[in-house]
Amino acid sequence: MFKFLFDRDTWQEVYDSFSKNKLRSILTMVGVWWGILLLIGLLGSARGLENSFNRLFGDFATNSVFVWGENTSKPFKGFQEGRQVRLSLSDAKKVEENVEGIEFVVPRNQNRATVIRKFLSGSFQMAGDYPLLDQVQKKKLIHGRFINQNDIDLNRKVVLLSEDTYKQLFEKEEKAVGEYVQINSMNFKVIGIFKNGNVNMGPSTDMHIPFTTFQQIYNRGDEIGWMMITGKPEYDIKQIEADTKLLLKNLNRIHPKDKRAFGSFNLGKEFSKVTGFLTGMQFLTWFVGIATLIAGVFAIGNILLITVKERTKEIGVRRALGATPFEIKRQIVVEAVFLTLLAGVVGIITGGWILIGLDSAFGQGDDAAIVNASVSIAVVFIALVILVILGTLIGLIPAFKATSIKPIEALREE
Amino acid sequence: MLKINQLHKSYPIGDSSLHVLKGIDLEVKEAEMVAIMGSSGSGKSTLLNIIGMLDEADSGDYILDGLLIKDLTEKKAAVYRNKFLGFIFQSFNLINYKNALENVALPLYYQGMKRKERQEKAMFHLEKVGLADWAQHLPKELSGGQNQRVAIARALAANPKLLLADEPTGALDTKTSYEIMAFIQQLNDEGKTILMVTHEEDIANMCKRIVRLRDGVIMEDKKVEQVRAEQYV
Numbered sequence: 001m002f003k004f005l006f007d008r009d010t011w012q013e014v015y016d017s018f019s020k021n022k023l024r025s026i027l028t029m030v031g032v033w034w035g036i037l038l039l040i041g042l043l044g045s046a047r048g049l050e051n052s053f054n055r056l057f058g059d060f061a062t063n064s065v066f067v068w069g070e071n072t073s074k075p076f077k078g079f080q081e082g083r084q085v086r087l088s089l090s091d092a093k094k095v096e097e098n099v100e101g102i103e104f105v106v107p108r109n110q111n112r113a114t115v116i117r118k119f120l121s122g123s124f125q126m127a128g129d130y131p132l133l134d135q136v137q138k139k140k141l142i143h144g145r146f147i148n149q150n151d152i153d154l155n156r157k158v159v160l161l162s163e164d165t166y167k168q169l170f171e172k173e174e175k176a177v178g179e180y181v182q183i184n185s186m187n188f189k190v191i192g193i194f195k196n197g198n199v200n201m202g203p204s205t206d207m208h209i210p211f212t213t214f215q216q217i218y219n220r221g222d223e224i225g226w227m228m229i230t231g232k233p234e235y236d237i238k239q240i241e242a243d244t245k246l247l248l249k250n251l252n253r254i255h256p257k258d259k260r261a262f263g264s265f266n267l268g269k270e271f272s273k274v275t276g277f278l279t280g281m282q283f284l285t286w287f288v289g290i291a292t293l294i295a296g297v298f299a300i301g302n303i304l305l306i307t308v309k310e311r312t313k314e315i316g317v318r319r320a321l322g323a324t325p326f327e328i329k330r331q332i333v334v335e336a337v338f339l340t341l342l343a344g345v346v347g348i349i350t351g352g353w354i355l356i357g358l359d360s361a362f363g364q365g366d367d368a369a370i371v372n373a374s375v376s377i378a379v380v381f382i383a384l385v386i387l388v389i390l391g392t393l394i395g396l397i398p399a400f401k402a403t404s405i406k407p408i409e410a411l412r413e414e
Numbered sequence: 415m416l417k418i419n420q421l422h423k424s425y426p427i428g429d430s431s432l433h434v435l436k437g438i439d440l441e442v443k444e445a446e447m448v449a450i451m452g453s454s455g456s457g458k459s460t461l462l463n464i465i466g467m468l469d470e471a472d473s474g475d476y477i478l479d480g481l482l483i484k485d486l487t488e489k490k491a492a493v494y495r496n497k498f499l500g501f502i503f504q505s506f507n508l509i510n511y512k513n514a515l516e517n518v519a520l521p522l523y524y525q526g527m528k529r530k531e532r533q534e535k536a537m538f539h540l541e542k543v544g545l546a547d548w549a550q551h552l553p554k555e556l557s558g559g560q561n562q563r564v565a566i567a568r569a570l571a572a573n574p575k576l577l578l579a580d581e582p583t584g585a586l587d588t589k590t591s592y593e594i595m596a597f598i599q600q601l602n603d604e605g606k607t608i609l610m611v612t613h614e615e616d617i618a619n620m621c622k623r624i625v626r627l628r629d630g631v632i633m634e635d636k637k638v639e640q641v642r643a644e645q646y647v
Contacts, residue, residue, distance in 0.1 A: 009523060020511045317507045320468060322496020322524040322572070324489045403488070408468040411507070 004330065013331055014338050017307070028303040029343035031296030036344045036383060039289025040351025040375055045358060046285050048373030050278045055371055061103070061136045061230045062271040065241045067248070067264045068226030074255035085261050088222040091251055095227070099243045101235030106132045107224040109214050110205065116182040117169045124165055124206035126183065128214020136230050139208075144177040144192025151191075151210040159188040160208040166193050183209075184217065237268030293383075294390065300339055301394035308332065308398040315402050316410025329399035336395025337388055344387040348380055415607050416442040416465070416576065421474035423460055434460045435471070436630035442609065447602040447640070449618035450611045452627035458611045459580060461627070465609065466499055466578045467491045479575055496524055500569030502610075504581035506561045508553040514540060514564045515549040521572040539567040543597065559590035566597065570606075577601065579610035583617055589647075595620045596643035616641070 004010050018025050069085030089107055096105040109128040115121060133139075134146050142163060151158055159181065161169070170176050180187045188209065196204075215221065231240045245262050248254075254261045308315070315328055355373045362370045423435040434457045442448055452458040463469035464476065467483060476483045478498060486494065500521075501507075508517045519536035527535070540546050543563040545556075553561050562582065569577055582598065583591035595617060602608050602622075610621065618624050619641045626634040 008529060016511050313507070314509055317503075317509065318520070318524075319492060320466070320495060320501050320507075321521040321568070322492050324492040324524075326489065327524065406469070408463050411468065411503070 005334075010331070010334060014335050017311075017335060018339075021307070024303065024307075025339065028300050029339055029346070031299035032293065032340050032343035032387070033296070033347040033350070035289060035293035035296040036347030036387070037351045037354070038292050039285070039383060040348055040380075041354045041358075042285040042289060043282070043375045043379060044351070044355040044373040045370060046278065046281050047375065048355075048358065048363065048370030049281070051371035051373075052369055053274055053278065057271060057274075062267055063103075063233055063235075063237050064136055064228055064230045064267045065237055065244070065264055066226055066228050066267070067241070067244060067262055069252075070260055070263045072254055072258055073260035074258040076255035076258070077253050079253060085252055085254065087224050087227060087248070087252075089224055090222060091248055092224060092227045094251060095229065095244050095247055098247055099229075099240060101232050101240055103230040103232050104132055104135060106130055106136055106228040106230075107211070107226075108133070108228060109211065109218070109220060109223075109225040111214075111218060113183050113207070115165070115169060115207070117179075120169050122165070122168050125204060126159075126207040126209060126214075127205045128211040129208045130211050133208070133228070136228050140195040142193045142195055144190070146192060146194075147208060147210050152212050155212045155216055156210055157186060157188045157213055158191045158210065159183065160192040160194055161190060162194055162196050162206045164196055165206045183207075186217065231268070237266060241266055290386065293386065296343070297340055297387075297390040297394045300336060300343075300391070301397050304332065304336055304339075304395065304398040305401060308402045312402075312405060312410045316405070316407045316412075319407040320411065325403040328403050329396075332399040332402055333392055333395035336398070337391040340387045340391030340394075341384070344384060348383065351375075415444045415446070415479060416440070416609075417475070417477040418465075419475040419477075421461075421464065421476065422472045423457075423464065423469070424472060434630050435464075438474070438627075438630075438632060440625065440632070440635075442607065444607055445602065445605050447599070447608045447622045448610070449621035449624045450609065450627060451613060451615075451618050451624055453613065455629075456627040457630045458627050462578055462580055462609065462611045465576075466501060467495050492524075496521055496572055498575050500572065500574035500577045502562070502565055502569050502577065502579040502582045504584040506553070506558075506565045506585070508561060508564060508568075510553050513550050513552050514545060514556065514567075517553070517564055518567045518571050521568060525572060536567070536571055539571050540564070542570070543567045557590075558586050559593055562586065562590075562594050563597065566594075566601075570601070575607065577606055577608045579608065581612055582610060583612070583614065591617065592643045592646040596647055599640070599643055 067087075069087045072079065072081050072083045072085060075081045087107075092105045092107040096102055107130065111126055112123055113126040114123050129147055130152065131147050131149060139146055139160075144160070146160065147158070150156070161176065161181075166176055169181060170179075176190045176193055179190050181190060182188070229240060229244060231237045241264060245264070246256065248262060249256055249258065252261075318328065319325075355375070358370055358373045362368060363373060418438055418440040421435055421438040422433070424431045424433040438461060450458045450461060460469065464471050465478075467486065470486075483494070509520070512520070515533060515536050518539055519532045522532040522535055537546065537549060540549055543566055545560060545563055545567070548556060548560060553564070556564065577598075579598070583594055586594060598608060598610075599620060608621075612618050619638060620643050621638070622640050623635070623637050625632060
């Protein structure tokens with residue numbers, strides 16, 4: 001059946017009819033070439049955008065929600081409305097124990113602090129944190145280490161500075177780890193420098209000190225500012241948020257229908273908006289690419305119809321010499337598939353060049369808008385299969401047209 | 415070799431139809447050389463096309479080499495044409511982007527012959543028509559007479575039982591016409607059966623038998639003394 005594909009004569013015939021009309025053949029191919037170029041270029045760019053989003057969110061456990069206390073809006077069990085809700089460490093512990101699907105709960109505190117070092121000083125956001133924070137919001141350390149359990153247990157006066165804070169308090173190239181800074185007139189030892197993230201989820205933080213140290217110096221007791229809750233990947237973070245809030249309302253004697261008692265920021269929800277957008281963009285890309293491809297293939301079919309019309313007499317002669325209708329059809333379909341495939345392969349190669357160009361223009365550096373713009377081999381393969389199928393289908397139209405004319409009429413054609 | 419019985423053919427023209435062949439009886443024996451003559455519209459080309467299986471009769475029998483040719487599928491017709499018939503056309507009908515050798519080899523390609531064998535055979539036939547040196551030339555690089563010789567070589571390539579020629583000299587000047595006729599006579603001398611349509615008396619007289627058609631019926635069917643074409647060349 002497919003033996004003819006390996007026959008030199010089949011390709012000789014294809015080459016002959018191609019080279020007979022180079023310009024027309026090339027113009028024919030432009031449509032398909034353009035379609036596949038769009039498909040590859042757009043898909044690659046979409047992937048590049050996705051990669052860059054992923055890199056931005058990469059430091060975060062995205063299946064997270066932040067919850068903090070606000071003011072009640074409904075009176076409940078003898079309490080007036082407008083009561084300030086304060087979360088506590090025990091709340092965090094109970095959430096972790098009772099809400100289903102929780103990976104970890106990180107209680108946090110934050111305050112503004114004045115920092116002095118030698119003759120330099122500044123006011124910075126300072127957070128009291130547990131080592132666990134590193135799991136939810138991976139800190140990129142330039143020097144030193146993050147807070148550890150010993151720091152917590154011993155209420156050590158140690159601090160991590162962000163890169164920007166370091167730049168304000170230290171001279172250029174100056175060693176900071178092991179040095180001391182004064183925070184609210186107390187000496188803190190610098191244990192690490194971290195890089196500021198690309199995006200800040202929740203309030204930005206310039207410094208981290210151990211949670212217990214924070215408790216002590218601000219005399220906060222068990223009170224916490226807010227908690228970061230990370231769900232297990234297979235659980236719906238929106239459900240976790242609802243469950244947590246309900247539990248917290250119970251614990252703090254708040255009306256179950258009070259919508260204002262807690263503030264929250266659902267990172268998972270925001271993230272899925274972005275990924276939803278990216279999925280939509282990919283869908284659109286496939287849609288546009290394949291639609292353009294179909295238009296291109298139709299152009300090929302159209303031109304082949306004209307070619308067949310022009311070659312009516314030749315086809316008549318061939319049939320007078322003993323070509324069966326099947327042989328004629330087969331040849332035309334092979335030509336159609338060959339043209340589409342050739343155009344497709346050239347399109348894939350030029351599409352690859354465009355992606356290389358995009359990468360060198362926008363893909364360099366840490367804050368690049370498009371990261372590693374690329375398409376997978378599977379996509380290329382699918383595109384080629386689509387081309388072969390479309391090429392065959394569209395080739396059948398001129399093929400049947402060619403053999404629908406009786407040889408005698410074909411021969412009469414001038 | 416060939417036997418036709420009460421052959422009828424009509425073409426629809428609008429609502430009415432044109433009766434082109436009105437009961438043709440014809441028998442051609444092996445190694446005959448027959449000229450079919452008639453004015454335009456007499457049905458001579460239609461008859462040749464039916465014999466060539468390019469067209470089908472409405473009624474009547476057509477037996478070629480003992481085989482009843484009727485209700486052929488396109489595929490079967492193609493195989494029979496390839497096996498039994500060689501065509502020579504007025505306008506040569508060579509494929510213009512193929513050189514002489516490839517044109518001659520084309521019927522062999524459709525026989526499924528291997529490339530090398532095909533080319534050897536095609537070369538043999540080109541030599542026979544005296545165009546071996548022109549094998550690699552395209553039709554546009556050859557003269558009319560040369561092109562017709564290539565076409566004859568092509569018609570001969572598949573070693574057909576019957577050669578059908580539709581005005582083979584119609585597009586050629588007198589001298590070249592006689593050269594071609596001399597060649598066709600030579601083929602006939604070697605035993606090929608030849609059937610040609612022509613409207614030129616001198617060409618018809620170079621055959622051995624003349625069949626005259628008028629308005630779809632045979633007016634006259636006579637043997638003639640063959641005029642040899644060599645003497646004019």
